[in-house]
């Protein structure tokens with residue numbers, strides 16, 4: 001490719017916003033063509049903004065996965081929801097991702113009200129069309145389009161990839177001229193250390209039930225590329241109670257061993273190098289009130305009451 005000058009190029013930020021579990025992370029991964037954001041069947045998996053980059057000819061699209069928007073209870077919830085709205089506020093385009101299978105829930109209604117205050121151009125993305133009948137889909141589309149002004153409506157299955165290319169093509173035509181924000185071969189702005197922490201957090205969510213993963217955070221304390229090219233990664237899982245620590249460790253340390261083995265396997269497949277992963281579980285009762293933990297997650301620490 002010949003050298004491009006900024007006047008030849010266009011670039012835009014597209015925020016993916018919606019309710020928890022709408023499929024935003026699945027869509028981000030499908031857009032980028034590889035896993036950059038963790039996915040689980042549980043709501044509120046994504047905690048901060050995660051950027052995935054799609055570079056086509058002269059255009060760069062930076063899709064921003066945001067935490068699901070819900071009624072916050074704890075300080076961490078508030079930080080997540082604020083991060084999602086700020087993702088929408090900073091974007092050139094806002095893509096409203098809706099779980100079409102769930103339809104128009106009260107949660108979605110309040111999101112529509114919130115979105116009415118976002119001035120940027122919006123598009124509607126009805127997701128999970130593999131699970132819903134066409135007539136219901138059209139009804140939902142009509143209903144949402146009657147409430148908010150959308151520049152366009154897409155009907156997609158992020159899981160199967162249906163409709164995703166049309167969405168990319170549309171975005172490419174609607175982002176402003178300007179220089180690229182990332183080098184051509186960049187797929188995400190997540191560092192190796194953060195990616196590794198997210199992968200462990202995903203395995204924790206998938207393996208441990210109830211509220212424990214919601215009350216835990218994973219940090220990579222050290223990430224070393226060794227002489228032989230392998231990665232040595234030290235991580236800490238912070239939990240709020242000793243009982244949670246015991247459950248995560250499991251009898252004879254079996255549960256944490258499985259979580260570690262699953263995370264290690266995925267990291268090795270991702271980076272195609274041997275990975276040595278060491279995970280410690282620490283009780284820190286009030287990590288949810290510690291600004292440092294929020295910085296590590298890429299979140300602003302919300303001021304005021306809990």
Ligand SMILES: Nc1nc2c(ncn2[C@@H]2O[C@H](COP(=O)(O)OP(=O)(O)OP(=O)(O)O)[C@@H](O)[C@H]2O)c(=O)[nH]1
Pocket residue numbers: 018019020021022023024025026027038039040041042043044045046047066067068069127128129130131156157158159160
């Ligand atoms: N059937 C079907 N399931 C989907 C589709 N897209 C996502 N899912 C599933 O929906 C669940 C939630 O997906 P995520 O991508 O984690 O949703 P999210 O909006 O990022 O969720 P939060 O992290 O809570 O904000 C997962 O079990 C996905 O496999 C789809 O197109 N079809």
